[in-house]
Amino acid sequence: ACSSRFVLSQMHPMWQEPLEVPGGDRQSPIDISIRKSVFDPNLKPLVTRYDPRTCQQIWNNGYSFLVEYDDRTDKSTLHGGPLEDQFRLCQFHFHWGENNNWGSEHTVDRHLYPAELHLVHWNSDKYSLFEEAVMEDNGLAVIGVFMKVGRRHEGLQKLVDALPAVRHKDSVVEFTKFDPSCLLPQNTNEYWTYAGSLTTPPLTEAVTWIIMKQPIEVSHDQLAVFRSLLFTSAEEEVQKSMVNNFRVQQSLKDRTIRSSFN
Numbered sequence: 001a002c003s004s005r006f007v008l009s010q011m012h013p014m015w016q017e018p019l020e021v022p023g024g025d026r027q028s029p030i031d032i033s034i035r036k037s038v039f040d041p042n043l044k045p046l047v048t049r050y051d052p053r054t055c056q057q058i059w060n061n062g063y064s065f066l067v068e069y070d071d072r073t074d075k076s077t078l079h080g081g082p083l084e085d086q087f088r089l090c091q092f093h094f095h096w097g098e099n100n101n102w103g104s105e106h107t108v109d110r111h112l113y114p115a116e117l118h119l120v121h122w123n124s125d126k127y128s129l130f131e132e133a134v135m136e137d138n139g140l141a142v143i144g145v146f147m148k149v150g151r152r153h154e155g156l157q158k159l160v161d162a163l164p165a166v167r168h169k170d171s172v173v174e175f176t177k178f179d180p181s182c183l184l185p186q187n188t189n190e191y192w193t194y195a196g197s198l199t200t201p202p203l204t205e206a207v208t209w210i211i212m213k214q215p216i217e218v219s220h221d222q223l224a225v226f227r228s229l230l231f232t233s234a235e236e237e238v239q240k241s242m243v244n245n246f247r248v249q250q251s252l253k254d255r256t257i258r259s260s261f262n
């Protein structure tokens with residue numbers, strides 16, 4: 001399974017913001033101001049090649065739930081878009097709110113979505129492990145997909161059905177043959193991209209963010225199952241609902257957001 005465990009295991013208690021990051025001039029998440037973004041005609045289409053056979057398990061790490069992939073070979077990859085190199089999928093996870101009015105980490109012209117999907121990839125042309133790549137400027141590429149309430153998402157339902165098995169922090173359940181491309185919007189040619197960071201500690205500034213313009217639709221009931229997860233482990237007396245696991249927005253500072261569309 002991908003070793004983003006070590007990154008998440010350095011977790012600080014939830015949201016002891018503001019966590020000052022030394023020289024933090026490219027922190028995430030941010031608001032994507034449409035009028036401030038610059039169309040870049042050289043941005044290429046995104047190319048994702050995901051092999052469902054590399055899907056391994058779901059893990060509740062006490063912050064979100066991760067669907068982890070076997071990233072020991074180049075079987076599930078991302079390239080194109082703003083990327084010079086090939087990146088390997090290691091996990092995907094989500095951020096959501098306690099209700100449908102907020103939950104996403106990024107916003108578009110301050111518009112909040114109820115949830116946001118992050119597909120995490122590391123640069124396998126330059127590094128040999130996730131934990132190496134996570135310390136480097138060009139080490140990671142994360143695809144962000146906004147989620148809005150609407151029709152039930154049939155592809156997501158297989159994942160939703162498995163969540164009760166990972167209700168508590170540190171629980172893991174086998175989860176196989178899941179193709180995460182079913183969670184991408186039909187139009188992946190329209191995205192924003194900018195240089196940013198992990199949105200949870202250690203907040204390293206290693207991420208090329210690729211945020212899809214088109215949200216996916218999920219049902220109210222599917223999001224309600226996300227909210228049935230717990231931050232706390234089975235042993236803890238007081239159980240805390242896993243909700244509002246998003247970071248406060250960060251300053252754009254001296255960065256440009258590029259768009260692949262006009």
Ligand SMILES: NS(=O)(=O)c1cc(F)cc(F)c1
Nearest residue numbers: 004007118120142198199200
């Ligand atoms: N939320 S995020 O996508 O920036 C992220 C990805 C990751 F692999 C580890 C993290 F701690 C956080």
Ligand SMILES: [Zn+2]
Nearest residue numbers: 093095118199
């Ligand atoms: Zn995330």
